[in-house]
Amino acid sequence: MKLIIPMAGSGKRMRPHTLTVPKPLIPIAGRPMVQHLVEDICAMSVHKIEEIGFIIGVNFGKEAEENLLNIAKNAGAKGKIFYQEQALGTAHAALCAGPMLEGKIIIAFSDTLFRGQVTIDENKDGIIWVQKVADPKAFGVVKLDENHFVTDFIEKPAQFVSDLAIIGIYYLKDGAVLKKEMQRLVDNDLKEKGEYQLTNALENMKQKGTRFTVAEVSEWLDCGNKEATLLTNKRMLETKPQANIPRSAEVKNAVLIQPCHIGENVKIINSVVGPYVSIGAGTALNNSVVSDSIIQAGSSLKNAIVSCSMMGNNAHYEGRTMNINIGDYSILKPEDGK
Template identity: 55%
Template sequence: MKIIVPMAGRGSRLRPHTLTVPKPLIPIAGKPIVQRLVEDITKVAGEKIDEIAFIIGDFGPEVEASLIKIAEKLGAKGTVYTQDEPLGTAHAIKCAEASMQGDVVVAFADTLFKADFVLDKNSDGVIWVKKVDDPSAFGVVKLDDYGFITDFVEKPKTFVSDLAIIGIYYFNSAEKLMSEINYIMDNDIKVGGEYQLTTALENLRQKGAKFSLGKVDDWMDCGNKNSTVETNGKVLEYERENVAIFPDSSKIENCMIIPPCFIGENVQLYNSKIGPGVSIGNNTKVINSNIDNSLIQENTVIDHGNLSNSMIGNSAEYYGVSREISLGDFSVLDFVSNKRNN
């Protein structure tokens, strides 16, 4: 089996954090989003993963090397393809056509999930869904009385279903899927100006393919700052017993740490209250601060911060007051100096 991971999106809703780091490589509870995604799929796949193919934008050689390493740690071959233009979900998969052989799981790298399922090898494919309040923002499915999918609808303007496709799919024949993707691209069949995977799925269904439904216990979005911070908290809660609170390399003095939290290597914490729901990346220093439900990345300094529902990037500095904040990499925000100067 292979895993195909389209991840070329710009992550514009998560800026400024995606200006220097691709969204799928932003850490959640100490691990990049894409690493967590492929690890979770590998656990539930029930068989060996031979190859993990990543479809990326122009992310640079360091990102490519890190993705190859993620695949190899799972005992799989790592392959990287480039999507030069954002022409839709079907176009992204087309970029990895050389790896589209046999049975595959296609998983878009902007979401995490919690589930305990077994792949249904008796159907032509499995589409994982979750009930949502506003289906107009998603691709959705309709079902027959036996639980098989009867329709795929991309971002319906009127209500047809509240079962949203979460971006994880299983296909027992990658070749059949590629045939439909090539057809819609050769005939320039677009929805919303893009080549959509749901169009290819609907074509397969009309030709007799049977798609069964997969359900997840939790679907965790990483689309913007608020949802990413919320997802960080959920993952910490799910992994409460496995999260290392005090690595040997950390220095923690006069602090209260309320689980669940993730504390990285070489973190320094002084005179602070941390948690719950906080991740602090490697080599970060926190002084005289209260932080809860927040995601703090690596090589960052926080002094006199009183932060909640906040996300602070790599190599950033924050000095100051009570605030919900989203501060990008290499940024400095200093309220203490401003007070002194006024």
């Protein structure tokens, strides 16, 4: 089994955090969001994931590439890096991992985190992961027949046809067939809304005899913006077991309200932390109250009350009660005498 993860998008809605760190590597509950995805898919695959291909932007940088390869290694797989130089759609993105598109494959878009007990039936031609949504107009959806096979792929339907939204994870028994159909879209410049769409390739496969079924998840977690990312951090802390406070952490005259994630070498002095707080390695909190927030590595918070906030790496904040959203290497503190 091979896992292909398209993740070349720039993450504009998550700025300022994505100005210095690719969105899939932003930590959620102590681990990069793409690592959660890899771990969850490995857990539901009957057979071992042998290779993981990451499709990234050309400007991600060497450090990001090394981090991704280590995520694959820690999952017991061989990591491979592919590049998407232009944002030309989901089919174009997957096609960038052409050498991996053979045999049994899973394609999972990097910001697709989910909850649910799903096991992959590798005997199926194809499986589309879905969730029931209240308003399907904003999503691509599938329509099923009485035997639960997909009859139609519909992109953002104006009228109700189905409430089964496609969440961005796909299993194919024969990746070469998908590769052929995606290449056909590109070769013939068959675009929809200016892009080569993966669902169009799947539709062509269906018309030629491939039978798709669905796997329904209980919860679909989004990391599209700050508010959604904080909610996902909360749900991950609630549903995934958290490690004990590391021995390297220094906690003095402080209250920790679980669930929280506390990284290595964190200092928490005269503070209240939690619930739903993730603190990266080497961060220091002094005389502060923090809840529902993500504070990344090497940062500091002093004399502050913050909630529903995100701080990047090596960011420093001192001062009042606020809802903050500051990126890497930022410094916010009161002026002298105020």
